[in-house]
Amino acid sequence: MVISAEILQATLEHFFLAYTALLAGIIVAVPLVLLSLYSERLASLVMKFSNLVQAVPSFAVVAVVVPLIGIGFTPAVIAIMLRVLLPIVKNTYIGLFNVDPALIDSAKGIGLTEFQIIRNVRLPNAYPAIFAGVKFAAILANSIAVLTALIGGGGLGSMIFEGLTNFNTAKILAGTLPVIAIALFLDFSFSVLEHRLTPEYLKNET
Amino acid sequence: MKFKKLFNRIESIKLESVTKSYGDRFAVRDLDLEVRGGELMILIGRSGSGKTTTLRMINRLIEPDSGRVSINGANVEDFDPVRLRRSIGYVIQNIGLLPHLNVSGNIGLILKLEGWDQAKIRERVSELLNFVSLPPKSFMDRYPHQLSGGQQQRIGLARALAMDPPLLLMDEPFGALDPLLRTQLQDEFCKIKKELGKTIVFVTHDINEAFKLGDRVAIMDNASLVQVGTPEELIFEPSNELVSEIVDSKRKYRHMEALKVRDMMQSLDSGYFLEGNMPAEIALRKMVDAGLEVAFVFKESGTVGKIPLNEVLKAGNTGKSLNDISKSLLVFPADASLFEALTQLKEEGESMALVLGGEMPVGLLFSDRVLQGLV
Numbered sequence A: 001m002v003i004s005a006e007i008l009q010a011t012l013e014h015f016f017l018a019y020t021a022l023l024a025g026i027i028v029a030v031p032l033v034l035l036s037l038y039s040e041r042l043a044s045l046v047m048k049f050s051n052l053v054q055a056v057p058s059f060a061v062v063a064v065v066v067p068l069i070g071i072g073f074t075p076a077v078i079a080i081m082l083r084v085l086l087p088i089v090k091n092t093y094i095g096l097f098n099v100d101p102a103l104i105d106s107a108k109g110i111g112l113t114e115f116q117i118i119r120n121v122r123l124p125n126a127y128p129a130i131f132a133g134v135k136f137a138a139i140l141a142n143s144i145a146v147l148t149a150l151i152g153g154g155g156l157g158s159m160i161f162e163g164l165t166n167f168n169t170a171k172i173l174a175g176t177l178p179v180i181a182i183a184l185f186l187d188f189s190f191s192v193l194e195h196r197l198t199p200e201y202l203k204n205e206t
Numbered sequence B: 001m002k003f004k005k006l007f008n009r010i011e012s013i014k015l016e017s018v019t020k021s022y023g024d025r026f027a028v029r030d031l032d033l034e035v036r037g038g039e040l041m042i043l044i045g046r047s048g049s050g051k052t053t054t055l056r057m058i059n060r061l062i063e064p065d066s067g068r069v070s071i072n073g074a075n076v077e078d079f080d081p082v083r084l085r086r087s088i089g090y091v092i093q094n095i096g097l098l099p100h101l102n103v104s105g106n107i108g109l110i111l112k113l114e115g116w117d118q119a120k121i122r123e124r125v126s127e128l129l130n131f132v133s134l135p136p137k138s139f140m141d142r143y144p145h146q147l148s149g150g151q152q153q154r155i156g157l158a159r160a161l162a163m164d165p166p167l168l169l170m171d172e173p174f175g176a177l178d179p180l181l182r183t184q185l186q187d188e189f190c191k192i193k194k195e196l197g198k199t200i201v202f203v204t205h206d207i208n209e210a211f212k213l214g215d216r217v218a219i220m221d222n223a224s225l226v227q228v229g230t231p232e233e234l235i236f237e238p239s240n241e242l243v244s245e246i247v248d249s250k251r252k253y254r255h256m257e258a259l260k261v262r263d264m265m266q267s268l269d270s271g272y273f274l275e276g277n278m279p280a281e282i283a284l285r286k287m288v289d290a291g292l293e294v295a296f297v298f299k300e301s302g303t304v305g306k307i308p309l310n311e312v313l314k315a316g317n318t319g320k321s322l323n324d325i326s327k328s329l330l331v332f333p334a335d336a337s338l339f340e341a342l343t344q345l346k347e348e349g350e351s352m353a354l355v356l357g358g359e360m361p362v363g364l365l366f367s368d369r370v371l372q373g374l375v
């Protein structure tokens, strides 16, 4: 009983950590890319930065946060967020910029403003790509949230590391199994959602 | 409605010494062109001659480097571009329907952005669908990928008409369709063009399409305007080799000199003739019932008079008889030279003449139908 309460507690912590970070990632990434539509300099800056973070190993991203902002929950959130930025940025970028130029042209021609074009043409076109990015980021956040236990993020990661240092197999499993379950659950539920959210016109193609 | 159209009718569109270049290449060079209110002006020329650029300077999708584009005398630069474009219908070859919106979403998009309410939008969309011959019930809720190319093109036209703009810009709207479908849509467009009563600037590279639809045709080459005129003018008085090549006057009209009026006349049946002393009111009913735009009377002098439907309408019930309102009419013998007959028609500013075989009227000659018959 004690163990199961502890597992539940750790799982909740883990969930909370990973998805606060994911949400933060979305909130930062999507508007940044939208703003990039107005400025080529910002666009290239955003892409360069997120590519850079991607090139650095996850472990290093988590570690480098410590000297900058210390340890605890918030630094853990920031580390995860930095790591999930790229898939979201990249996919949002692709979705917003890879629109058939004839669509943009005719929308402009019938009298849509720049903003209305983003809202009515670019964004709807980008949803599937953004969604794919978020799906990937969600799975990534789940795994990095284990690592951030090292810098005081808490959750399932702490349990796993504790188990590892004490050779406590039960504890290791108690930490890893929920992580695996969460990963499977995410993959499954995102697939279902994806199918539901995919616009009609994309389903029949390919 | 929060939006007022910038203009409700077009008096004229003027392009004055308009130039646009990309790098050191001219896309349009020192172009002067006037489009009159209510006419359909064709822009035609080889690929890259500057047709699209010219068209897009009218709704400010492209800004000229120098020169002036004005509508009803007002420089388009003085209008807000978004408001300008909402006052002008725009149809392009790739149509550009939004794939995530259904037909009514696409047609009604601008109306929605204009703040129309749902019910009014639906009503307007139905009206427009009917207009382009697509039954609203079965088309409203379809998505673009569920439509054929011709149907998409009709939706594109309906969308351009949503705000009932007095001016339409069309860039090779039928260019991507197969020949059969293109002919069909051209025929339909020909019919609705009259109903629309709009000013239209229409880009094409198909001379048959140009002659079929255009009131006047502007020929462009190498960023410049070469000649503007009615199809007849271009055929009979091409200003240079290029024009005669484009209108293909040598090949198609070579036999023109040999043709007689009878070869190209429409035969005449007695239904076209009414009694000269018939009151206009009664004639009106007869003509409307028979679908006649024009009728004829034998005058006492032995000549034939023309009764256009609008004159009959004007006479109303003033008690006037057809003899009172009949107009004189050009008459050609059936074996007269077609070329000379057409030239004379043009000089007199007439579009039709009566053809006599001996003493008897045998047919009608319509200048525009002759050209269409020849093309």
Ligand SMILES: Nc1ncnc2c1ncn2[C@@H]1O[C@H](COP(=O)(O)OP(=O)(O)OP(=O)(O)O)[C@@H](O)[C@H]1O
Binding pocket: B022, B026, B027, B028, B045, B046, B047, B048, B049, B050, B051, B052, B053, B054, B205
């Ligand atoms: N955005 C642009 N940048 C550079 N050159 C351009 C641009 N738009 C047009 N041009 C050039 O300007 C010239 C005129 O182009 P335009 O599109 O007006 O031709 P067009 O007559 O419509 O041709 P088409 O029949 O192929 O559509 C062409 O040489 C074209 O390559």
Ligand SMILES: [Mg+2]
Binding pocket: B051, B052, B053, B171
């Ligand atoms: Mg073009």
